[in-house]
Structure formats: structure tokens, C-alpha cells
Amino acid sequence: MMTDKMDNDMTEYKVDFFLSAAECNAQQEISLPLLAQRLIDISTAHASAIGVGYEHLLKDNNAWVLSRLSIELTRFPSINKPYSLVTWVEDLNRHYSERIVELRDDLGEAIGYGRLTWVAINIVSRRPADLTPLLHKVTPSNRRCPIERHPRLGSIGIPDHVTMYKFQYSDIDFNRHVNSTRYIQFILDRWGVSHYDLNRVSRFDISYHAEAHFEDVVEVRCKGDEETQDVEIARDGVVCTRARIKFCPRSLPIIPVKN
């Protein structure tokens, strides 16, 4: 993360980044898993800054869990350029917080939004936590987010494509679960490089239902067409994650340079 700047009232929180070459995908844009990670990171950082971070919840044996994430962009940040994220809380109650992240390009223009639903759970009982004592610390912003709310992602029924995967050491994150962004990689890998040269992700929705762990074997079940694909990732019949990915044709297809 780079420089942190904040409003005086801390309602909004901004972080500036620089997209290095090593962080880019084959289309020389930010990869979707990295963007998702950045949205998670800035949520965490803002929550900590206003006194409702992991460390504050942990005092009552509570923790934030990412429940749903949606990303919609008109353009992706591109290689060797700065970009910024600005986050605020749109809505909250004693069980969850709905957070928005605005993505800005190197000129400060908004080029997309992320919408994240964070649920608080008690880590002992695994039941929903009661955030009432913390609610006064959070000032939701009046700014609205122009992208649609999370869709309800139901069962996909009979998939038309299934792959298996066994989670390895490098898939596991700091809290011993499968890293939330790894699921996004599986979904992206359903297509080849040339599909991404002609099309870009226009919208991505994911919901997290159950954690997966080291050495779990999952089925990645997909259904849809080249434009919209629904995905279900399940272990032993338990759905860990549901997602929907939508593509639109690029106005300027990418012609790879032979290197």
C-alpha cells in the first residue's frame, strides 16, 4: 500500500497505488484476484482506522468475515500507472456492514466500483455477532454507489463443465483457510489468453459460504456461455463459493506483441 490520506471525519478513506509490471496479467492490466485483494485490504485498513477493525472486534471474540463481493469496472488500471481506491460504509447494522470501494485511474476519474458485504461472527460460537456497541463509531457516507447490488446466486443445477482441485500449501492464507482470491483464479482459468485479448470482465460477483482448508478437494462446477458464466465451488457436497462472471467485448482488442 502507498500513502494514506483521509477526510477529517474519516467517513471516506483513500489509498494510492502504483501498478507494477509484475502485478499485471497477460493483458497488462491489474489481475482480478489482486484487485479483489486490494478491496479487502482497504476495507480492513479503514475499519481499523475508525476503531472497528479485526483487532477491535477480537476483544469480544468477534471477527469480520467477507460474505459477498461484487466488482464492476468500465476500465482496468493498467501497467506502470498509479491508481487509487476510496472506500466508505454505505450501510450497516448490528450484524453486517456494506462497504463501497471506488476505483480511480491515474487522472482521478472513477472507472469502477467494488461492493463488499462484511458479516461479523463470534469466533467461538460461529454464530452472528452483535455489533451494537461499535455502531456509533461508523459514519456511513451519503455517497451512493452506482453499481447494482449483489445478485442472489442460487444453485447452478447440472453443470456443463467440472474440474477437480486439491488445495496446496500456497493456497492457504494467514488464518489457515483457502485464500478468498484463489477461487477467483480458478474461475478466470476457465478461459484462455485469447479470450481475454478480445473480451474483458465487465462484472464479477462472488459469495462465500463455507471455508475450505489445506488438502481439501473441491469441484469447480461451471455453467453458461462465453458472456456469462455461473460457478459453484464445492467440497463433499458443501458449497464453499458461488460466483458469476460477465464479459463484454473490448472496444480495442489486444494484439499481443511477440517477445
Added chain:
Amino acid sequence: MMTDKMDNDMTEYKVDFFLSAAECNAQQEISLPLLAQRLIDISTAHASAIGVGYEHLLKDNNAWVLSRLSIELTRFPSINKPYSLVTWVEDLNRHYSERIVELRDDLGEAIGYGRLTWVAINIVSRRPADLTPLLHKVTPSNRRCPIERHPRLGSIGIPDHVTMYKFQYSDIDFNRHVNSTRYIQFILDRWGVSHYDLNRVSRFDISYHAEAHFEDVVEVRCKGDEETQDVEIARDGVVCTRARIKFCPRSLPIIPVKN
């Protein structure tokens, strides 16, 4: 990347980072692939700042290619803490540059080093480039790096473990090759989470020989014991990468908290 600070003479170049939770492995430390990426990034940034970056070499159809990388650490940066990297050129001639990166913890203490050999090639002929016109721009530092030079990694002979892998979309980087840090993941995944709770990587050496591309199928061939493992990654009999990983027991084994 965070704030950049430099010496006036630009012989050394420093970048400050903050290790977010999402960037950590199961041991709540920086993951080795991410650390390798940071070493590549800071090399690139310093080279650009002194006028010998990719963009400068490209004017003569030349490019930097990472040939060898060694990392040796007494401690890894840990979760939610700042850390810094400082880089300088130790040695250079008209064909290659030997670069050092010092890793510092949140108190500014040196906790490890990276050593990177960058070779310049002509991207048209694929032959070594002649960097003579640029040499005057680079001032090697008098500071020495305390870790040993790259070992010569030869053929491993008959492996005692082989796995196959087919490269997917998310393995491909901005220049359409397999991302250099992906190979490191395969090597780490040879062991399970509990091995890393008891042991840490003490030294890692990797040499890059041939590029792999989208949909290439590689063999990951390993030989060694729990302490030292030699690895060869090859496609159709062509070795892409050779590596050696060494572990030492942790002075304080990590006892995972049930979450």
C-alpha cells in the same frame, strides 16, 4: 509500493512496504513468491530511476531478463508490520548486472538479502545485448552483500518425485511468459502446512533458463530430503528453471490457532 526515498547520488534506492494480512502465508509471514516479486519490482524501479530501465534498453531493442535469484533470510517480515527493501548494483559489465537487495524489518534492522543477476538480451536476435553505452549511468556501491553467490545448479539426475502441470491463464504475466514467481509456488507446494510450522526457508536459489508459455505442460522434478531439495522444471525435455530450497528448524515452532 510505498514511499520512495533515495540517496542523492542514487547509488542506493529504498522502498518502504507494509505487509497486509492478505499478502501473508499460513505462517503469517510474507510469502516467498511475493518477496521474489518485490525484489524484481525494486530492481526495475531503481534501474528506471537511474536511466537504465526497460524503457531505456528498449530504444536499442534490448531488454532485461532475470537470470538468477538467491534469497537468504534470518527472519521473514511478519503480518501487519512495515518492512523496507534497499537495493544497489554490486557489479556490472556490458552483458549483465548483479544487484543486491537488503531486507530490513520494522526497526530498520537487516534480516536478509536477495541477489539477482540480470542479463540484457536483444529481443530481436535473442542474443546477449551490449550495454556499453549505458554503463556510465550506473554507480556500483562499495557495500558488500554477506550472502554467498549463486551456486551452480546442475542437472538433478533421476528425480525421486515428479508432478505434471499445465499452465493456465492466471499463470501468464504481462509479457506472455509464465510469471517467474509461479515456479516458486510449485516448489513450496512440495510440502504441507505443518512442515512450514516447524521449519522456515533459510535459503532459496533459482535460475531461469527457458521461458514457458500458456498451455505448456511441464514436469516438476524434485530430489533431496526435508532439509535441501533440488528442483528442475522442464517442458518437452527443455529445462525452464532449476532451483534449490533449504530449510532450517524454527527456533519457535508455530502452533496454529483454531479459527
